[in-house]
Amino acid sequence: MAISTRGRYGVRALLAIVKANGPLSTAHISKLEDISLPYLEQIFNKLKRAGIVRAKRGAQGGYLLSRSADTISVGEIIGILDGPVKFSQCHHPDHEEECEKRDICASRRFWSDLENDVNSKLHKTSLQDLKNIETGLIEKVQAHDGETNLLRS
Amino acid sequence: MAISTRGRYGVRALLAIVKANGPLSTAHISKLEDISLPYLEQIFNKLKRAGIVRAKRGAQGGYLLSRSADTISVGEIIGILDGPVKFSQCHHPDHEEECEKRDICASRRFWSDLENDVNSKLHKTSLQDLKNIETGLIEKVQAHDGETNLLRS
């Protein structure tokens, strides 16, 4: 229903793989991202069954993305790990008890719109986008460090 | 943390008061909006302590808004009933364990941005806005009914 640590851990773990550019074991990711190892394995289990990720077993093995980073969205990852993002129930098609005020309910309309906004952003942002954001942030920090160095000298 | 039924019920209940234009008892709201009466009382308890709503006791009593409908936002209601909306923890000032990657973490940045978007929408929308949306929806339905009537005749 909501976005929980499981989903966020998953995003961070996959982003770590993107940055690593090669198979990365759960043990490594656990250290890099400071996430409990068994919990991480549970997460990758789901990601694998969903086809997001491939496992390479044995020594020097680990997980790799099964698709390119720009085709995997944050929304897809969250959907797999936390389920669909819902702010309300009554506007979903699978909601059996049809409300007779359906078409004239402002609350329903409001939550439905909000949910669409969030899902849209979630699905528009890919792992590749996150990687790009990260390199941007790093450059910014380095530039700032350069400035302070100038001031110090 | 997330937006739950408690918050959404609260919004609907307050919207019912706005539409009623006068004190509305929890018993009435319970029937109008099909919400469990004791649960609703629990909700109004919180709303009253937060100063959103005034109680008029005795016969013909009920609850009224203590401010005008355009100064009460959905965000404020949700904040009172469900707590602040958070998609992630690590970017909040009150989060004690400061992460050293704080300034270069793309995930953190992403969740923080998303949260801002949602909170902005939540706080920009007032009860009055919801009422306006509702009258808009009703007019639409009536217009549509008119059309079908024309077709039938």
Next chain:
DNA sequence: GGCAATCTTGACAGAGTCGCTAAGGATTGT
């Protein structure tokens, strides 16, 4: 004043989820 309507408070409880641990088995590369 008496009564009924209404608000007020607090305890509690069943179900489910979250975040995580534990233990061991299966598969592969070297």
Next chain:
DNA sequence: ACAATCCTTAGCGACTCTGTCAAGATTGCC
């Protein structure tokens, strides 16, 4: 063979969600 790694299942403590139940206090109205 052996070690690294993945894979599976089970359980568990804390918490939240969504209410229910039971009384008590206050007020309006006749």
